[in-house]
Structure formats: C-alpha cells, structure tokens
Amino acid sequence: MRYFTADERPTAQVCVEAVRQADLYVGIIGARYGSPVRDDPSRSYTELEFDTATESGKHRLMVFVENDRVEQRQVVFRHKIRESGLTTVDAVDPADLQAKLLQAIMRLMLRLVDTRQVDVARPIPRQLPFGGTGFVDRVESRSVLLSRVREENRRRIVIVGGPPGVGKSSLAVLTARAALARFPDGQLYIDLQGYSAAPAVSTYAALDLFIRSLDDSWHGDRDSDEQLLAQRYRGLLDGRKVLVLLDNAGSAEQVRPLLPPQSCAAIITTRSPLTGLVVHDGATRMTLSPLAPIDATELLAAVTESADDDAARVIARLCGGLPLALRIAAEYSALSGMSLSELATELGRERHKLDTLSGLDGDPATEVRVVFSWSYRNLSGDLQRAFRLTALHPGGEFGSMAAAALLNTSPDRARRTLDALVAFNVLERPGLDRYRFHDLLREYAVERAEAEDAVEVRREALARELDWYLRSIDAADRLFAPSRRHVPLDPPWPELPPVGFGDYDAALRWCDAERVNLAAGVRSALASGLPSVAWRIALAAATYYKIRRHYSDWLAQSENAVEAARMLGDLFAEQWCLTSLGGALLESARPADAWSAFSDSLRINRELGARIGEGMALNNLGETALALGRGAQAIEFGEAALHIWREVGDARSEAIVLHEVLAAARFDRGEYVEAKSLLDDALAVCRDLDPHVEGVVRHDIGRTLVAMSRPAAARSAFETAAAVRRESGDQLGAAETLQTLAELEAQGGHHESAVAALLRALAIYLETGSAQADSVRARLAALGFEEDHGLC
Numbered sequence: 001m002r003y004f005t006a007d008e009r010p011t012a013q014v015c016v017e018a019v020r021q022a023d024l025y026v027g028i029i030g031a032r033y034g035s036p037v038r039d040d041p042s043r044s045y046t047e048l049e050f051d052t053a054t055e056s057g058k059h060r061l062m063v064f065v066e067n068d069r070v071e072q073r074q075v076v077f078r079h080k081i082r083e084s085g086l087t088t089v090d091a092v093d094p095a096d097l098q099a100k101l102l103q104a105i106m107r108l109m110l111r112l113v114d115t116r117q118v119d120v121a122r123p124i125p126r127q128l129p130f131g132g133t134g135f136v137d138r139v140e141s142r143s144v145l146l147s148r149v150r151e152e153n154r155r156r157i158v159i160v161g162g163p164p165g166v167g168k169s170s171l172a173v174l175t176a177r178a179a180l181a182r183f184p185d186g187q188l189y190i191d192l193q194g195y196s197a198a199p200a201v202s203t204y205a206a207l208d209l210f211i212r213s214l215d216d217s218w219h220g221d222r223d224s225d226e227q228l229l230a231q232r233y234r235g236l237l238d239g240r241k242v243l244v245l246l247d248n249a250g251s252a253e254q255v256r257p258l259l260p261p262q263s264c265a266a267i268i269t270t271r272s273p274l275t276g277l278v279v280h281d282g283a284t285r286m287t288l289s290p291l292a293p294i295d296a297t298e299l300l301a302a303v304t305e306s307a308d309d310d311a312a313r314v315i316a317r318l319c320g321g322l323p324l325a326l327r328i329a330a331e332y333s334a335l336s337g338m339s340l341s342e343l344a345t346e347l348g349r350e351r352h353k354l355d356t357l358s359g360l361d362g363d364p365a366t367e368v369r370v371v372f373s374w375s376y377r378n379l380s381g382d383l384q385r386a387f388r389l390t391a392l393h394p395g396g397e398f399g400s401m402a403a404a405a406l407l408n409t410s411p412d413r414a415r416r417t418l419d420a421l422v423a424f425n426v427l428e429r430p431g432l433d434r435y436r437f438h439d440l441l442r443e444y445a446v447e448r449a450e451a452e453d454a455v456e457v458r459r460e461a462l463a464r465e466l467d468w469y470l471r472s473i474d475a476a477d478r479l480f481a482p483s484r485r486h487v488p489l490d491p492p493w494p495e496l497p498p499v500g501f502g503d504y505d506a507a508l509r510w511c512d513a514e515r516v517n518l519a520a521g522v523r524s525a526l527a528s529g530l531p532s533v534a535w536r537i538a539l540a541a542a543t544y545y546k547i548r549r550h551y552s553d554w555l556a557q558s559e560n561a562v563e564a565a566r567m568l569g570d571l572f573a574e575q576w577c578l579t580s581l582g583g584a585l586l587e588s589a590r591p592a593d594a595w596s597a598f599s600d601s602l603r604i605n606r607e608l609g610a611r612i613g614e615g616m617a618l619n620n621l622g623e624t625a626l627a628l629g630r631g632a633q634a635i636e637f638g639e640a641a642l643h644i645w646r647e648v649g650d651a652r653s654e655a656i657v658l659h660e661v662l663a664a665a666r667f668d669r670g671e672y673v674e675a676k677s678l679l680d681d682a683l684a685v686c687r688d689l690d691p692h693v694e695g696v697v698r699h700d701i702g703r704t705l706v707a708m709s710r711p712a713a714a715r716s717a718f719e720t721a722a723a724v725r726r727e728s729g730d731q732l733g734a735a736e737t738l739q740t741l742a743e744l745e746a747q748g749g750h751h752e753s754a755v756a757a758l759l760r761a762l763a764i765y766l767e768t769g770s771a772q773a774d775s776v777r778a779r780l781a782a783l784g785f786e787e788d789h790g791l792c
Contacts, residue, residue: 012037015045016052025053027062029078032071047077125213127189128176128245129430138171138295144286145175149243149265150182155282156265159274162288164195164440165324168269169247171288176245176267183265185240188213190258193396194250195271196439199520203257204552207233210244210258212512230257237264245269248439252276290321299323303330304340311340318347318370324438325371331425332375347374372444375426386417387426388453389461390435391445394524395517397436402517404497405468406461411497459528464493466533469514469521471499473540476507480543487536511544519553522560531564535573538564542580546587555584562597575604575613582620591627598624615644615653622661631665638662652693655686659697667700672707679704692733695725699737702744711748715741722760732772735764739776746783755785 019025027050034044043051053060062081070078148158160168176187188210192201207229214236242264249255249270259281260266268274268283277283291299296316297309306312319325333343347370376384389406390398404414418435421427426445428436437445449458470489477486479501501507511518518541525534538561545554558581565574582597598620605613622637638661645654659682666675679701686693698721705714718741725733738761745754758780765773 019052024059030065125186128187155262157283159268159285165322166288167323172267172269183241183243185242187243189245191247192249194248300330304334306340308340311344314344328375328425329371388449391442395520397434399433401497405465470537475499477540479504479507487540531567534564535561558584571604575601595624615641619657634665651685655682658682676704691728731764735761
C-alpha cells in the first residue's frame with residue numbers, strides 16, 4: 001500500500017488520512033486478514049480503512065475474492081462487512097477481479113452521476129428581470145393574475161394582453177416576483193420580440209436557451225428538431241415547480257412549444273389575442289386597459305410627490321393613461337424640479353405640435369409620442385445623441401462595451417450615459433451591465449436618428465460597433481481553435497473599446513450572452529452596406545456554433561456570409577464562405593446541397609490558383625461523395641487532395657484526407673487491408689500533432705481490425721483510442737469508441753468486459769446530457785445488467 005512507504009507519521013495516521021481524503025474507498029478482501037495495526041492489534045489496516053470510511057461517510061465498495069482457505073479472522077471481518085448492510089461484489093475467480101471491480105465502480109459512478117444530474121446539471125434558474133418602481137393600481141389585475149398562477153390542480157397558462165405601453169410586462173414581472181415562494185425550482189424568462197424592430201426569437205432558439213438554463217450539461221444536439229427539443233424541455237420541467245414568463249409573444253405558434261407541464265405555470269404578455277392557446281391549450285386571458293384618471297394621478301404622485309390633482313388629471317389625459325408615457329413624463333419632472341402644472345403646460349404645447357404635424361387625434365400612439373417628443377427635447381445634447389445612436393444597435397440587449405463603440409467613447413463614460421438614460425426611463429436595465437429599449441421608444445429613437453443624424457454618422461456608429469463585435473468574436477475564436485485559420489482584420493477604429501477574454505470559458509460565456517446580437521449584426525451589416533464585416537463575423541462565429549451545436553445558426557449565417565462575399569465580388573471570401581456553408585449543410589444532413597457548395601468553392605479556388613483552398617475543397621468533396629454513396633469519386637477527390645497536402649507540407653490535412661476519405665472509401669468497398677494501411681499512414685502523420693484526429697484514426701483502425709477478424713488487436717486499438725479521445729476533450733467520441741468496444745466484447749462472449757465498457761460509455765453520456773444514454777441503458781438491459789443502487 002502507498003502509505004507503507006517511508007513517512008515520519010505513524011502508519012495508522014497515514015492510513016486514516018488517506019481514506020479521509022478519498023472520494024471512494026475500495027477494499028479488496030482476500031483470504032488473509034492482513035497486518036494488525038501497531039497500536040490496535042485487534043484490527044488489521046484493511047479493517048481500520050473500512051471503519052474510517054464508514055465513520056467519514058465515504059462511498060464504500062468491498063470486493064471479496066473467493067478462496068477455499070480464508071483465515072478465521074478474515075471470515076469474521078467478512079461477516080462484519082456483510083452484516084453492515086453494504087452491498088458487496090464477489091469475484092469467484094481472481095482472474096475476474098479487474099472486470100468485476102470495474103463494473104462495481106461504474107455502478108457506483110452511475111449512481112453518483114444520476115444524483116449530480118439533479119443537484120448540479122439541473123440548476124435553479126433565476127431569470128426574472130428587475131421589477132419596476134412606483135408601480136401603482138392594478139390591484140385587481142395583480143390579484144387575478146396571482147391567483148391564476150397559484151391555482152393548483154389545473155394547467156396554469158395566463159395571457160396578459162393590451163395595447164403597447166400599457167404595462168403588461170411590468171405587471172407580469174411584479175406578479176411573478178410575488179409568486180416566487182410557489183415556484184422554488186426557478187423562473188424562466190425570455191423576451192420573444194414579437195413586436196420588436198429586431199427579428200422575433202424563434203421557438204427553436206427559445207427552447208434551446210431554456211434547456212441550457214435547466215441543464216448546464218446540455219450542449220445542443222444536431223439531430224434534435226423543434227419537436228424533440230420541446231419534449232426534452234417538458235421532460236426537464238416535469239414534476240418541478242417553475243414559473244415561465246414569455247414576454248412580448250407574437251403568435252400562438254411561437255409560444256405553444258414553450259408551454260410548461262401542469263406542475264409549472266406560464267405568464268404570456270402579448271398584443272395579439274392568441275385565441276388558439278385559449279381554445280386548444282386551456283389558457284385564460286386577461287386584458288389590461290390604460291389607467292383610469294384616479295390611478296394615473298396616483299402614479300404621478302408616487303414619482304413626483306406632488307399633490308396637484310388638477311394638473312395630474314391633465315397630464316393623465318395627455319398621456320392617454322398609459323403607464324409608459326406617464327412614467328417618462330413624471331420621472332423627468334421629478335429629476336428636473338418641474339411642477340406638475342408646468343409639466344402639463346409643456347405637454348399641452350407638445351401635443352398641439354404633434355397634432356399639427358401628424359393630423360392624428362385621440363390615437364394612443366400619438367399620445368405616447370407626445371411624451372417621447374417632449375422628454376427627448378428636454379434631455380441634454382449628449383444624452384439625446386446617446387439615445388439616438390444606441391437605438392441603432394441591431395440586436396436585443398446590449399452592454400456598455402458595445403455602447404461605447406457606438407458612441408465612440410470610453411466604456412466607463414458609456415455606462416454612466418446609459419445609466420442616465422435609465423434614470424429618465426427612456427432605457428431599461430434588465431440585468432448587470434445589460435440594457436435594452438422598450439420597442440416603442442426604440443422606434444422613436446431610430447426616427448430621431450434618421451431625422452437628425454447624417455447617413456454617414458449613423459453608418460460610422462454602426463460600423464464601429466460591428467467592428468467591435470468582429471474583433472470580440474475573433475478573439476473568442478482564437479481561444480476555441482488556435483490552429484484554425486482566422487478571418488483577416490482591418491486596422492481597428494480609433495479608441496475602440498478593448499477586446500479580449502481571460503480564458504476559454506469566459507469567451508464561451510460572452511458568446512452565449514451575445515449570440516442573438518452576433519446573428520443580428522451579420523444581418524444588419526448586410527442591410528447597411530457593410531458586407532465585408534458581415535462575412536467575417538459569420539465565419540469567426542462558426543467554431544462557436546459547432547461547439548454549442550447551434551447548427552441552424554451556423555447554416556443561416558453561412559448563407560448570409562456567401563451573400564456578403566458575392567456583394568463584394570471577393571472570390572477569396574466567397575470560397576471560404578462556401579466551405580463554411582458546405583460544412584453546415586453536411587452537418588444538417590443535406591449532402592446534395594453541401595456538394596453544390598463545395599463544388600463552387602473548388603471552382604473558385606482553381607480560378608484563383610489557391611492550392612490550399614483547392615485542397616480543402618477536394619477533401620470536403622471526397623467526404624461528401626462518401627455521404628452520397630459515391631466511393632470511386634471519393635477516392636478520386638481524396639487522392640487529388642492528398643497530392644496537394646504533401647506538396648505544401650500540411651501534415652494535419654494529410655492525415656485527415658487519408659482517414660476521412662481514402663481509408664473510409666476503401667473500408668466501404670470491403671478492402672480492409674488497404675484501408676488499414678492508409679489508416680496506419682494517417683496515424684504516423686498525426687501522432688503527437690493533433691490528438692483529436694489521432695483519436696478518431698485509432699478508433700477506425702479498431703473498426704478495420706474487427707472487419708479483418710483480428711479481435712485482440714482491435715480491442716487494444718479501441719482502448720487506446722478511447723484514452724486518446726478522452727484526453728483530447730472529445731468525451732462523446734470516447735463514449736462512441738467504448739460502445740464499439742462493448743459490441744466486440746459481446747460478440748466474443750466476454751460478457752463482463754462488454755458490460756464494463758458500456759458502463760463507462762453510459763457514465764460519459766450522463767455527464768454530457770446526451771440522448772445516447774437511453775440506447776446504452778437498453779443495450780445493458782439486453783445483456784442482463786441491472787443497475788444496483790445498493791452500493792453506498
């Protein structure tokens with residue numbers, strides 16, 4: 001034992017401390033009782049270990065190696081272990097010890113993983129935005145909404161409808177916060193942007209976001225369509241008490257897959273009737289109206305601390321009773337020291353001005369614009385400029401760094417400016433360093449920008465922000481894939497906010513937070529005549545999309561990138577974007593379309609005389625030909641690509657084409673000896689160069705050896721492949737290899753080894769949240785394995 005080596009401490013102390021530091025205690029009980037403890041000869045060191053593990057609450061696993069000549073003291077110790085109620089494992093033949101021990105450890109590991117799935121991989125989301133202040137009235141509405149979400153024994157789906165600016169979101173958030181105690185498993189929130197200037201959030205994207213919030217081991221699944229995602233989402237919520245707030249919904253079709261099971265509740269805010277949810281899904285509806293004069297007066301008094309009821313009634317009428325307009329006007333009055341009477345006079349003048357310009361009277365939208373126009377004119381010049389330019393942000397929420405780029409100022413000054421706009425209630429702050437516009441205010445701000453800022457000024461502001469996004473996603477991409485070729489960057493704009501991330505995880509968190517803005521930025525760059533920025537943001541984000549398995553994003557942005565490159569007439573950019581598009585199409589199970597994209601890329605690279613680009617296109621066409629069942633064509637393209645890689649000395653690409661195209665084509669044709677030779681060549685090239693590629697090559701060497709009826713060599717190849725893939729971070733690849741190894745063992749009659757390999761694969765799938773776990777469980781059951789939860 002390790003603690004019998006030289007150590008100044010007493011042996012028993014070393015023994016006890018070693019057990020206490022361990023997560024799992026494994027005791028192998030043979031025929032001999034073992035050495036007695038020097039200061040306690042009534043116990044052996046093994047018994048001291050067991051007692052210490054028991055007293056320390058450690059997980060314990062005891063394996064008995066059967067023997068006809070067991071010492072009497074060992075018989076007594078064995079009886080003590082069995083009487084403790086601990087499930088034990090018997091290895092009748094010492095030769096079976098390794099397989100038995102591995103199986104038992106994996107049983108215990110599965111139990112711990114299942115527990116951790118509840119405690120760790122299923123976090124409690126707390127996503128409700130900050131609640132507003134000075135919220136008044138709505139006593140009856142709040143009471144009704146609160147009673148409906150608290151109601152038991154029925155599906156609780158409540159639609160809160162009403163015109164824009166009437167306070168639907170504020171009512172929903174404040175009511176949700178009042179109901180927190182009834183939903184201890186968390187609160188989910190999303191702004192679906194059904195009526196925003198930004199594109200509406202797709203149901204698929206909303207489901208993916210919610211699943212990631214409920215299970216942080218989930219990293220996406222390219223095989224999951226919207227229906228499968230909805231099933232997983234409901235499964236994660238089943239039996240839990242979670243409140244779901246779906247803000248600014250556009251249609252019943254957008255919302256329906258997001259409705260939670262009966263154990264949860266949902267509040268939906270919308271301007272639409274969503275009749276389908278009422279008729280088919282059991283939803284109930286409540287409609288908010290503008291505030292009555294007495295309640296509007298109360299809101300004004302709460303903000304301004306004024307008792308001038310006559311002026312308050314005038315203001316309420318001029319604001320149409322809409323809380324959004326009332327709050328903006330009253331907040332400015334409070335901050336500026338203007339009396340309600342002065343405020344009423346100012347708003348009356350503004351209303352007359354707008355009536356004269358628009359010819360509209362009595363329209364709620366005009367009444368809101370009265371306040372917008374007046375409050376805007378009373379902002380300082382710097383705040384007016386910030387109000388206009390930040391509305392040019394192409395996505396949803398944004399941070400102070402993005403705003404600093406838009407405003408061409410420092411991040412600290414940008415943050416102070418944004419907070420001032422929040423204070424005047426023309427901007428919202430839903431979270432730490434996150435800002436957003438109400439959709440009506442954003443529309444108004446964009447109108448003011450178009451009226452007051454020259455096209456060049458607006459274009460330059462947007463270009464600065466998009467350049468900051470490009471540099472940020474490029475910095476993240478260099479952490480995700482250091483050896484990948486990266487998009488070219490122009491010199492930065494002067495005084496652009498700094499870009500950089502501390503580590504891989506920080507970059508991933510930034511990408512998760514900015515995912516919507518990255519996609520919106522590409523679309524905005526295209527629409528604004530900035531195609532060079534559009535294609536580079538799209539391609540720099542490709543690695544992130546692959547890591548998170550956002551295949552729909554990857555495909556959409558690759559299509560945008562190709563369009564941008566063609567707008568530029570930049571053939572180099574076009575071939576690169578076509579390569580990205582082909583990869584996204586291939587991952588989306590559209591090989592015929594991928595073939596077309598890769599063929600166009602090959603044509604362009606040959607026109608340019610770009611040998612590396614040509615090699616990549618040939619390689620991709622070979623892989624796609626295999627997917628289309630064209631083996632001979634795959635070999636033709638693969639050999640052409642191999643010639644280029646050896647010509648330019650690109651060893652990594654050489655290994656990839658040998659493995660993914662040439663060896664794979666030979667294998668499909670049953671030419672296993674030739675396939676094995678090509679795989680050996682690939683391994684010789686990539687060993688110690690790229691562990692990810694090496695692991696996949698070793699896996700396919702194992703498959704080829706199986707086909708050649710060489711099971712012993714295949715077994716060794718699979719074990720090595722699993723270890724390499726695991727060390728390279730390719731956990732799912734390691735699990736795939738272990739599954740293949742298990743089938744080899746089962747076919748050879750090695751039942752225990754097959755089960756052990758499947759258990760190792762299952763542990764990985766459970767850790768990563770893969771749907772493959774169910775198929776492995778089914779295979780284990782077919783082999784007669786039953787999970788034992790008696791181990792402790």
